[in-house]
Amino acid sequence: MDSIERAEATVSDRLTGPCRIDVDRLRGDFPILSSTVYGKPLVYLDNAATTQKPAVVIETLRNYYEQVNSNIHRGVHHLSQVATDEYEKSRRTVQRFLNARKVSEIVFVRGTTEGVNLIAQTFGRSRLAEGDEVVISAMEHHSNIVPWQMVCEQMGARLKVIPMNDRGELLIEKYAGLLGPRTKLVSFVHVSNALGTVNPAREMIQLAHERGIPVVLDGAQSLPHLKVDVQELDVDFFVFSGHKAFGPTGIGAVYGKLKHLEAMPPYQGGGDMISSVSFEKTTYNEVPHKFEAGTPNIAGAIGLGASLEYLAGLDLDVVAGYEEGLVEYAHEALLEVPGLRLIGTAEKKAGVVSFVLESVHPHDIGTILDREGVAIRTGHHCAQPVMDFYGVPATARASFAFYNKREEIDILVQGLGKAIEVFR
Amino acid sequence: MSFVNELYQEVILDHNRQPRNYGDLPDATEKAEGYNPLCGDRVTVYIKRDGDVIQDVKFVGAGCAISTASASLMTETLKGKNLAQARVLFEKFRDMVMGNLDMEMDDEDLEKLVVFHRLSDYPVRVKCATLVWHALLSALEKEEKAVSTE
The missing domain is CATH 3.90.1150.10 (Aspartate Aminotransferase, domain 1)
Known part of the structure; x- marks a missing residue:
């Protein structure tokens, strides 16, 4: 059409x-x-x-547990291979759905909240120093406020808030004015869960990029309603939850530009996120596995793949x-x-x-x-x-x-x- | 009777419309705040005590019909009661709204508070009614910080 x-x-x-x-x-x-x-x-x-x-998601979960259930990235046996293939296939589905350049730019997390925490504690923490500033907006969900408050407190940085008008629209001129030499990061909601406002993400990202500032977009409410293209948005990070997009609970994803993900320290330590471990030194796995410590929500990730395939069919x-x-x-x-x-x-x-x-x-x-x-x-x-x-x-x-x-x-x-x- | 009338009985609607004992109490001997983080309801309870007896009790706050009416009816019921009676009443009230009280046997001291007995069919709304009571107890126990339903 x-x-x-x-x-x-x-x-x-x-x-x-x-x-x-x-x-x-x-x-x-x-x-x-x-x-x-x-x-x-x-x-x-x-x-x-x-x-x-949708039934297709429910069926996918059922099939997984009836016919595939196994741990991934470990076993040499048949089921482990199938589970790994399905899990990684879902990662490619997410990549295609967001139009990310590379599949390694997709990290599975529990949901938007964990995604924002991951970015704040890795990317945020490694960029922020005392007196630096993080810019968020007046209409954020607590999950895009508290993780930034926490990292600001840890690093001695400050939180700045983009104001809005009575209709619930961000004041873009004020936003531009907030972006200064100390601004190290901008994070805002794409579509507000409380107000429904669709923020002009492309324009806001551009304004930040003109000053060399990376941007995190909370896509929890946008992904289910709008077509999202991370390359067109040129956003540095995009985070969403599967369960708000017709998928299972407990699964979501972080999209991050490869250059950022590669430079970022790991989030949690454990199995699967390492290449080798000794008591003297551990080498981390490559992205995105570096950020996926422990057995992930395998069924959830595969179910998310099914829900995005369903959405992509509309x-x-x-x-x-x-x-x-x-x-x-x-x-x-x-x-x-x-x-x-x-x-x-x-x-x-x-x-x-x-x-x-x-x-x-x-x-x-x-x-x-x-x-x-x-x-x-x-x-x-x-x-x-x-x-x-x-x-x-x-x-x-x-x-x-x-x-x-x-x-x-x-x-x-x-x-x-x-x-x-x-x-x- | 439809569910709406069972839950929102006339007495509750009346106390929601015109809460009794609403306002602060300048000569209060105790005061405490209650906060329900799930819905944002806040209530402050003021008590004027003479020895063991609650002489006066008032409240201020914004909440749903159940929480406003519960606060209003609580203040009416408590005036003149001693602390031990207040605690017993709270326990009975809590048991009633949680469906753990035998209404045939044990409802006599609850007086007007029995209008809340159908709340046991609405578990998510129980905290609306108990918030003010938690604040009261905390005032009597002289806890300084705001109590929370969580």
């Missing part, structure tokens, strides 16, 4: 619903979506917390357009609800709609919706600074995937009506 067709598909999705993406057929790929909760059809709107898994630009339509539809429908305030109204958003009601606390909203079969997230979304910025203790958040439908948003809105009725 060329770009004009794609643009048309996106526009018509918004106007008349999906035309190039057959949501009902796709829903059939996800067994849990046909289940009921308290006798009502499940309306799963908590995809920013975790996504549901047209991700059409998916993004369809989801954009869902967000717009949700905004319009929610603004009809009396006393509702949207939290995060950036021009460019993906997948997330956060809100508060004047008369009902988010937790009470969550409980009442739950009994309608509607799963949303309530709380601070691990982004307390964002809550402080908007002066709310918590929000209610509906977050979408391509398998969600407008009818589900209607059920959400009806549920909110019930909540308001109870607390009248």
Whole structure:
């Protein structure tokens, strides 16, 4: 499909619903979506917390344990070879999915949180000295705040925060102003989990690179919604979690430019990350194995490969357009609800709609919706600074995937009506 | 009765709308904060004690309907009680919301607090109701730092 067709598909999705993406057929790929909760059809709107898994991922995990299960990179026996091949094949799937130049640029980790910690404690720690600065943004998840605070404290460095406006958009001019001679690293979220804002990553990365500053991108929320091309972004590190991209929990990956990964010290010590060990001296394995100490989540990595293959089978630009339509539809429908305030109204958003009601606390909203079969997230979304910025203790958040439908948003809105009725 | 009315009984809705004993207590003898990091609810409890007896108790804080109503009803129930009675009440209340109290046998001192008995069907919401009680206990035990439900 060329770009004009794609643009048309996106526009018509918004106007008349999906035309190039057959949501009902796709829903059939996800067994849990046909289940009921308290006798009502499940309306799963908590995809920013975790996504549901297609049958192909579940089957892959099952097959692995039934037919392949073995440790990797060690045994000479058949199963070990098959497991190793499958595990490394998944690494190539991740590479292709992100369009990384080399397969050795992909490191498997438990998820985004471990990925950011890995980068902070290896790359960050080896670059930072007293008085240096790390720049993050006002809309970070705790997992992209705390690891940097920890390394800053260890090295005597300082954390600088890119401010945002009331709509939840980063102030790019202020950001440029923060980048100074002491800035050694920038790390920010690609798509905000609390607000849905899509940050202008390419532009922000370029601004940092003009000053020779490397950039880490937290892709936990972007990978499931947008097409990510690490070469086009020219990003130094990109981190994501498998379970937010229709894969298993406990697996994710760090993409890092080879020159960085090769220069970085290891993260954890142990088996698999070494070439040779004696009591006098240990030689580390080459990248990416240098960063994968111990038996990894083999089944998870293979399951992640299956989920990314599944995603790659969809047209991700059409998916993004369809989801954009869902967000717009949700905004319009929610603004009809009396006393509702949207939290995060950036021009460019993906997948997330956060809100508060004047008369009902988010937790009470969550409980009442739950009994309608509607799963949303309530709380601070691990982004307390964002809550402080908007002066709310918590929000209610509906977050979408391509398998969600407008009818589900209607059920959400009806549920909110019930909540308001109870607390009248 | 629908689930909504079972959980959000009229008494709870009323105390959420118009919390009793809301505000600080300038001549408090004890004070403690409670914080639930999972949802961001915060509550501060003020106690004015005369010897062993709780003369007055008030609270300040922002939270969901369950936590606000629980704080409000707790303050109403505790006035005039001594410390030992307060501790017994807390244990009974906790047992009730966790589904460990025989409501036929053992609910008489709970007074109005029985409106929370259906909370045992909502395990994720139990902490909303117990937060203020944890703060109270910590005030009575004169712990300085904010207590957490975690």
